[in-house]
Amino acid sequence: MFTGIVEELGRVVALEVEGDSARLRVAGALVTSDAEHGSSIAVNGVCLTVIESGTEAAAAGEFTADVMAETLDKSNLGDLKPGDPVNLERPMKLGARLGGHLVQGHVDGVGTVLERTPGEHWEVVRVSLPAALSRYVVDKGSITVDGISLTVVEADRDAFTVSLIPTTLELTTLGSKGPGAPVNLEIDVIAKYTERLLGLDGATADTSADTAADTTTKEVAA
Incomplete structure (x- = not known):
């Protein structure tokens, strides 16, 4: 479980596609400092599992994770290239402060940055919203x-807006993603x-709607 508070802006070292899966290697000195084999690390909001030993990961400041077909289909990880920045977060500790909200690291779909409107100290970003997810936002x-x-400012049927403070613009990928860029949504x-x-x-x-309609009809008839 994560909180959605990005700890580090990491960097993609390599992405090797292996049939219907891929192996992703990411550099991130902070998130690997206490990593162990089997540790979870969120990469752009996707919960991935460290496959090397913690000693190897900490020494290299990098970790490797396998990415399955389902993850490639439901996220933007398959579009990553060496050198791309990625948001990294370690799992929350039980009893620690919950700075954001409960985040599973299970991406529900991919949206697209539609437009950015700069303000004096922030930016409003509009993101497309897949139809299957709109009722939840x-x-x-x-x-x-x-x-x-992030907190939704306005939610429409096919898009939503968020306001980004200077810290978010400086320390996450959303500071540089322009219109057309894909983003993972949970x-x-x-x-x-x-x-x-x-x-x-x-x-x-x-079924529930039909039942309710039948009941209403009977009551009116009575």
């Missing part, structure tokens, strides 16, 4: 963009669980 709610915990997991528990997902939601 609300004004002043939380969303994770490339691993960064919606608030609480919204997904709430929908599931209320039986509002997919076919269940349709």
Whole structure:
């Protein structure tokens, strides 16, 4: 579990595609300083597993992770090239302060930076929103963009806006991503669980709506 507070701006060392998977190597001195074999590190919001020993990773200041087909399909990791900056975060510690919001590192889809509007001390960035995710995004709610915990300013059916403070612009990939750049999106997991528990997902939601309509018709007829 992560918080969406980026600890370090790392750098892609290599991305080797191996059929329907890939092996990604990333440089990040801070996140590898206490890494161990099997440790989790979020890369642009994607939870990946360190495959070398912690001693090797710490000594090199780099770590390697395998990226499966599902991750390549649902994220922008497959588009990375050597030298590209990436947002890095280690998992939160139980009992520590939750600076952002609960982030799983499980990307739900990819959006695209549509436009940037600079302000005196910040920028407003508009990002496209896949149709399947739009119902989970609300004004002043939380969303994770490339691993960064952000507050939604305005949510539309096909896009949303966020305001970026100077620290976010300076220390994350969103400081340099222009229109057309893909970004990983993870919606608030609480919204997904709430929908599931209320039986509002997919076919269940349709069934519930039909049942409600039938009940209303009977009451009117009576």
